[in-house]
Amino acid sequence: MACFLNCVRFEASATTTDKPTSKRGALNVSGVTCYTWDDVKALTSNFSRLIGSGGYSSIYMARSGGSDKAALKVHVSSHRLYQIFRVELDILLRLQHPNIVKLLGYFDDSEENGALLLEYLPQGNLQEKLHINSKQILPWRNRITVAFQLAQAIEHIHEKCIPQIVHGDIKSSNILLDKSFNCKLCDFGSAKVGFSSMVQPSKMSSRSRQVMMVGSPGYTDPHYLRTGIASKKMDMYGFGVVLLELVSGKEAFNAEKGEMLVHIAAPLIHEVLDSSVDIAEDNVRRFLDPRLLRDSIHIDEVKTMLSVAALCISKPPSQRPSASQMAETLVQRIPSLSFLGCAKL
Numbered sequence: 001m002a003c004f005l006n007c008v009r010f011e012a013s014a015t016t017t018d019k020p021t022s023k024r025g026a027l028n029v030s031g032v033t034c035y036t037w038d039d040v041k042a043l044t045s046n047f048s049r050l051i052g053s054g055g056y057s058s059i060y061m062a063r064s065g066g067s068d069k070a071a072l073k074v075h076v077s078s079h080r081l082y083q084i085f086r087v088e089l090d091i092l093l094r095l096q097h098p099n100i101v102k103l104l105g106y107f108d109d110s111e112e113n114g115a116l117l118l119e120y121l122p123q124g125n126l127q128e129k130l131h132i133n134s135k136q137i138l139p140w141r142n143r144i145t146v147a148f149q150l151a152q153a154i155e156h157i158h159e160k161c162i163p164q165i166v167h168g169d170i171k172s173s174n175i176l177l178d179k180s181f182n183c184k185l186c187d188f189g190s191a192k193v194g195f196s197s198m199v200q201p202s203k204m205s206s207r208s209r210q211v212m213m214v215g216s217p218g219y220t221d222p223h224y225l226r227t228g229i230a231s232k233k234m235d236m237y238g239f240g241v242v243l244l245e246l247v248s249g250k251e252a253f254n255a256e257k258g259e260m261l262v263h264i265a266a267p268l269i270h271e272v273l274d275s276s277v278d279i280a281e282d283n284v285r286r287f288l289d290p291r292l293l294r295d296s297i298h299i300d301e302v303k304t305m306l307s308v309a310a311l312c313i314s315k316p317p318s319q320r321p322s323a324s325q326m327a328e329t330l331v332q333r334i335p336s337l338s339f340l341g342c343a344k345l
């Protein structure tokens, strides 16, 4: 969620542990528990183990129900950033899907402090798995599974929720993995609900709008950057970039080289979209993550992943496919997904 509000990051001020006093005791709202700050301290053994951090939050190991592992996402204390916490809380309270991170409880002081208790995902995020922890190579079967499950998570928020939700920040660090490497989409702080997703904030100066719309480097839909109109199609663009990461093992944006994956992939994507030519197998193999065991991969599966990515990143937004179409294409054209137990929900 670091993407849209980079400009206010420096306002983050408070430390995590000296937070406000409790407001209410633990209540249960449709299976989600509302905690006091004292509860939160107890759940995290006084914030003893930090397991992750983002632009606006710190994530601590916690225990829910006395023993089960959980993750506590403590949002940075700030009146302004409190809105981001509320957006994420309100959305997670409504979402239930096997490929979306599950909300177990929350703390909310209704002013500037909030925390979310989430199911714990022991394999961390996809970005680390693909690009940082190079000792453990994510096998091809897990990569196609993540692609399919991510399509299903996006389909759920775009097409099956009322009102519909645009995530607004689809990227590999917002995809968490459970112990079996199943995908769980997280970080709904940039999300837009219903018609608000189509509206460009009007009161903003062009300068602030420019800063607000920087986006996560490498993932931002150029159409969104030009117009400021957030739509489902921007999520599809982010989905396409994640697919390119899964295939190539390359980062969406390489800060050292100043290189974007969509630019590296452009010639191949062009070839994929050009129906008059057959994609040269050599070019596909050259793009494929060199750390993968080649023998176990069907080149047609790689081509399918690339053609889905191509449709999501190259077409003008109105012609981009929907998440349900992409989930359908993946499961139909990658037969091993069925053997891996992936079926359309």
Ligand SMILES: Nc1ncnc2c1ncn2[C@@H]1O[C@H](COP(=O)(O)OP(=O)(O)OP(=O)(O)O)[C@@H](O)[C@H]1O
Pocket: 001, 002, 003, 051, 052, 053, 054, 055, 056, 057, 058, 059, 071, 073, 101, 118, 119, 120, 121, 122, 124, 125, 173, 174, 176, 186, 187, 189
């Ligand atoms: N439920 C969880 N289980 C395990 N690790 C988690 C969990 N939630 C978050 N993390 C870790 O913390 C990181 C940051 O989480 P998240 O993206 O929700 O925070 P953020 O402040 O919104 O960050 P960003 O700057 O990426 O937008 C994740 O990439 C992941 O490594």
